Amino acid sequence: MLFTTLGETEEIGASCHYVQMDRTGILLDAGADPEKEGQESLPDLQRVVRHPDWPVDHVIVTHAHHDHLGALPMVARQFPHARVHMTSATRQLADILLPASARLQRRRVEEGSTAVDPLFDEDDVEASSYVYQAHPLEDEFDLSGLKATFDLTAEFFDAGHVLGSLGVLIRWEENNRTRSLFYTGDTGGQNQTIIPGAVYPDEKVDILILESTLGADPVAETVTRRSEENRLGESMARVLSRGGSVLLPVFALGRGQEILALIDRYKKRSLIDEDIPVYTAGMMRAISDTYDKTRFATPRLNEDFQVFGVPQGRLPRSQSATNEMLKKPCILAVGSGMMFERTISNRIAMELVEDEKHGVFLVGFAREDSPAARLAEARAQGIGTEVVLSPSRGAQPVRCEVDRFRFSGHSNRRELLGLVDHFQPETVVLVHGEAKAKAWMAENIRFFHPEVTVHVPGPKDVLEL
C-alpha cells in the first residue's frame, strides 16, 4: 500500500491524503487551509495528476470542517470520475458550508480585501454536489477502483468530533491476505454536551492513520470536562455579574452548538441569570438547524435537546448596533474559533479587550499563530500587554479577562495513545498536527509500543506500507 500527504505536514491546515492499494486510489479528506486563500489553501492535487499510475477512484470526507472539506469542489473538478463518500449529516452540512465558502471568496474580491480569484462559485458547488454519496454508520460498502483485482470495502464509524464525523475502516486483499487500515479523521473520545464520544470497531488493524491535534497540549489530559465546565460557568458568572460581556469564539460547526448546550445548562442551574441575552450569528445558526433536524438520525446524548431551544438573538449586523448591545452584559457565541481576521469574533474582541470588566474565553483548539492564541499569550504576560488582533486596528492593550478552557472536540493525547492500544496496529502514520505534537506522539508510541512502526511523513514523502 502507498501513502502520501497532499496537504500540510508541519501544522494543522489542509487535510488530504492519497492512499493506493490493489490499484485503487483513494483520497482521504479534501480539506483546505482556513487561513490561506486561492491555490495556496489547497492540497497539492497535481502531485497525483503527475503520476499516471496514481488513479483517484474514491474520495472519503470524514467531516464538514473546512480543513477536511473545503477543497472538495476542486477535487471533484480535477477527478470528475471519482466517487465521493460521507455521512448523510456531513452531506447536509456540505450543502450549507461549500456555497457559503464560494460566497465568502467572491465577497472578499468585491470588497477589495483580496486580489486572489475565487477558486469556485456557487454553480460549481451545485454541479459537484450531486455525486456525493451518503452511507450510514457501520454499514460496509464497496470501495473497489476501476482496476481493482479484488474487492475493497469501507465502513464508517462514529468519530465523536462534530455532527456527521466519521472514522473509516478499509479492508483489501494483498498477497493473498486481508489487510486493513483505519483513518481517524478528527476524533473525540469523550462525550461532549450534545454528541457522544467515538465508537470504534473492536478489531485489530494493520495500519492506523492517526490525527495528532492535541499531541502538544499537556494540559488537556490533566483536566476533566466536568471541572472545565464548572470553571467556565463560574468565570462567565463573574464577568456578567460585574457588568461585563462574555465573548466565546467558537467554530460555526461543533463548538458553537456544544457551547450553547452548556449555556443552557448554566441557566437551568441558575449559575447564569436566565435573562442574560445570548447572541449567535451567521452560518452557525444554519448549522444549528441541521443539528436539530438530524437529532433522531445521528448519535446524541439526549435527542430531545434542540440547539434552537436555547433562547438566542441574532447578532446585529451594524457596528453601531453591536456597540449599543455591548453596553449591557451579554454572551456572544460567534465564529471564528481562532478569531481569524475579518471574522465576527475578531471584530467583537477588538471592542472588548481594552476594558477589564469583559471576558474572552477560548473554548476550542487555537493554532499557535492564530489571533486567539496571540491574545491568550499577551494576557498571560500581564494586564495591559499589547496584542495586534487585526493590522487595521493596530496594537491594543489587553485588560479584559482572557482564559482558555479545554472543551475541544478532539481526544487528548493520552486518549490518542489509547487508540494505538485499541487497534494494535503494526504501523501508525501520524498526521494532522503541529510538528511538536507529532513528535510527542511518535516518542510515546515508540516507548509504549516498541513493536509498532511509527511514521511521521514530511511533505512529499511517499510511504510503502
Ligand SMILES: [Zn+2]
Ligand atoms: Zn475537525
Ligand SMILES: [Zn+2]
Ligand atoms: Zn481537522
